[in-house]
Amino acid sequence: MLLTRPEAASRRCAAEIAARFGEDLPVLIAPLMEIVALPAEIPPAREVIFTSQNAVAPFVARSPAAGRRAYCVGGKTAAAARRAGFETLEGQGDARGLLPLIRAQHRGGGLVHARGEEVAVPLADLLNSAEIETKEVVVYRQQACALEPAIRAQLARAGLVVAPLFSPRSADRLVQELGDWRGRIWVAAISATVAERAGPLRPERLEVAERPDLRGVLEALTRLIGPAKAG
Structure with a gap:
């Protein structure tokens, strides 16, 4: 194996x-690959999107979790976010599947998608197209x-x-x-x-x-x- x-x-x-x-x-x-944290500037937002558990630690290292809610792609990511101090909402394991969850639960205001350098689904673009303001911040890279x-x-x-x-x-x-x-x-x-x-x-x-x-x-x-x- x-x-x-x-x-x-x-x-x-x-x-x-x-x-x-x-x-x-x-x-x-x-x-x-190894995960390398990047010195990202975190925009202010009450709600955060995590499509990988790898994004949680580098995000929290630069911006506190207290008082924030996180939309998480699946169980492992949600568990990491809860340990960091976020209130969490858990998706079904697919980034695109977060869209209906966010639409249903969003409380208003801007969102931040904390992610790696590469992303399979342009989640911020899809949310912005749905008139849910979402900014992206790249907090880690996968180094070969x-x-x-x-x-x-x-x-x-x-x-x-x-x-x-x-x-x-x-x-x-x-x-x-x-x-x-x-x-x-x-x-x-x-x-x-x-x-x-x-x-x-x-x-x-x-x-x-x-x-x-x-x-x-x-x-x-x-x-x-x-x-x-x-x-």
Whole structure:
């Protein structure tokens, strides 16, 4: 099992995988990105949007959570925001799915979308088009990390690599790092877009999560490796 998310996220994922599939499943943590906080200037707003838990800590480091409400893309992000001191409203795991929630619950005034440098859904544009004033602030970047030679050697020795992929960026990075690798690989993709971006890896088997969150990816992994482990 190859986990390529940033270190902390990969370790949380590894714990979930061990709980579901057992401790004997070999897991290799090899982050292809790390989270780097950026010195952003935070606009004043009573309500904040988080489409990634990675945005919470760098936001709070520059602007307090007290007295603010946060619209959060899913459970993990909402939990991080609550720990930071926000009142939270939780979406279903997809940025576009936050739109009806915000429309229904918005109390008036401007919103701030705290995000990374890259974003899959232009949420601020969509909200502004709906006449809900929303500003964006980029509070972190995902900085690329290369696969170490020792990791490459382990992958080369593996008979099969199973790769859960949680974002288009993750898929792109894995393609970049394994572009000349022709071993067997199975992919569990968080969305159809991620599955498409993983195409150059030529996965032998591919499962797409039915819901765009960790639980959905774990269920996709179960469809991939459940029968194999049972055998």
